[in-house]
Amino acid sequence: AQSVTQLGSHVSVSEGALVLLRCNYSSSVPPYLFWYVQYPNQGLQLLLKYTSAATLVKGINGFEAEFKKSETSFHLTKPSAHMSDAAEYFCAVSGGTGGFKTIFGAGTRLFVKA
Amino acid sequence: GAGVSQSPSNKVTEKGKDVELRCDPISGHTALYWYRQSLGQGLEFLIYFQGNSAPDKSGLPSDRFSAERTGGSVSTLTIQRTQQEDSAVYLCASRRTSGGADTQYFGPGTRLTVL
Numbered sequence: 001a002q003s004v005t006q007l008g009s010h011v012s013v014s015e016g017a018l019v020l021l022r023c024n025y026s027s028s029v030p031p032y033l034f035w036y037v038q039y040p041n042q043g044l045q046l047l048l049k050y051t052s053a054a055t056l057v058k059g060i061n062g063f064e065a066e067f068k069k070s071e072t073s074f075h076l077t078k079p080s081a082h083m084s085d086a087a088e089y090f091c092a093v094s095g096g097t098g099g100f101k102t103i104f105g106a107g108t109r110l111f112v113k114a
Numbered sequence: 115g116a117g118v119s120q121s122p123s124n125k126v127t128e129k130g131k132d133v134e135l136r137c138d139p140i141s142g143h144t145a146l147y148w149y150r151q152s153l154g155q156g157l158e159f160l161i162y163f164q165g166n167s168a169p170d171k172s173g174l175p176s177d178r179f180s181a182e183r184t185g186g187s188v189s190t191l192t193i194q195r196t197q198q199e200d201s202a203v204y205l206c207a208s209r210r211t212s213g214g215a216d217t218q219y220f221g222p223g224t225r226l227t228v229l
Contacts, residue, residue: 032215043118044157044205044220051215090157095214100145100164101172102218106156 002027002093006105014113019063019078021108023091026072032095033074034102035065038088047089050074061085086112116140118221120206126227127196135191135224139208147209147218148181148191152202160204163189196228 007022025031035047048059055067061084065076074091088109094102119138127133139146148160159173163183174180178196183189193200203225207218 034217036220043222044207046217049215049217092157100214101159101162101170102147102214103159104149104157 002031002103004091004093004103004105006089006091006108008108009106010109010111012111012113013081015083016080019076019081019085019110021076021089021091021110023065023074023076023105024072025074025091025093027093029095030069031093033065033067034092034094035059035063035074035076036090036092036104038090038107040087044090047076081110081112083112083114086110118206118208118219120204120221120224122224123222124225124227126229128229129198130195132192132194133196133226135193135204135226137189137191137206137208137221139187139189139206140210140219141187143208143210143219144186145209145211145216146183146189147207148189149205149207150175150202151205151223157205160191193226196226198228201226201228 003026005024033050036044037047038044048057050057050067058064063078088107090107091105092102121136144165146163149157161181162170178194181191203223205223206221209216209218
């Protein structure tokens, strides 16, 4: 079965600092990987996704993630945090042995300090 | 419509009552998902519909939960004899195709509170 682990339920960074949100997945076949973001009182929206093309994926708002098969990771990064990045971030995996189901991680809440 | 819509946005009910939650997916999207989001628990998969195929109900937590999708469009999630542990935000998402790489588009959710 597929699974997703997000390390750290809460991450706090200063404005302008590097953002690193960690995601590790488990899948016996190459998966599709996603990062979704949920801003306060809003629905989830796609940030970026990996679909077996380039391993470095660029998303909206300056975020990017790198698929590393050897580490079964898909960590999300942004060079410089902005106050507006404060939100909850979800890593998700689909395809492969999971079929059409999408499995979400527990989420990481990002706090940005002024 | 332009996006996925859900109704009601908030529902407060008493323990033991039945509730119905509605989801209107994006027009033309063949796949529809229901999730439950509990505080600090992430998204829990409930059920998945794809076209005319039998739904994947593997995530439904008990037989009090059921869902249907009429005409391949609108979906209703029904919870019978609600319990306090059913309190959560119920999210609906639709996807253009069944492909695993396709993006899911989420509705704003229905916040269910069981007293």
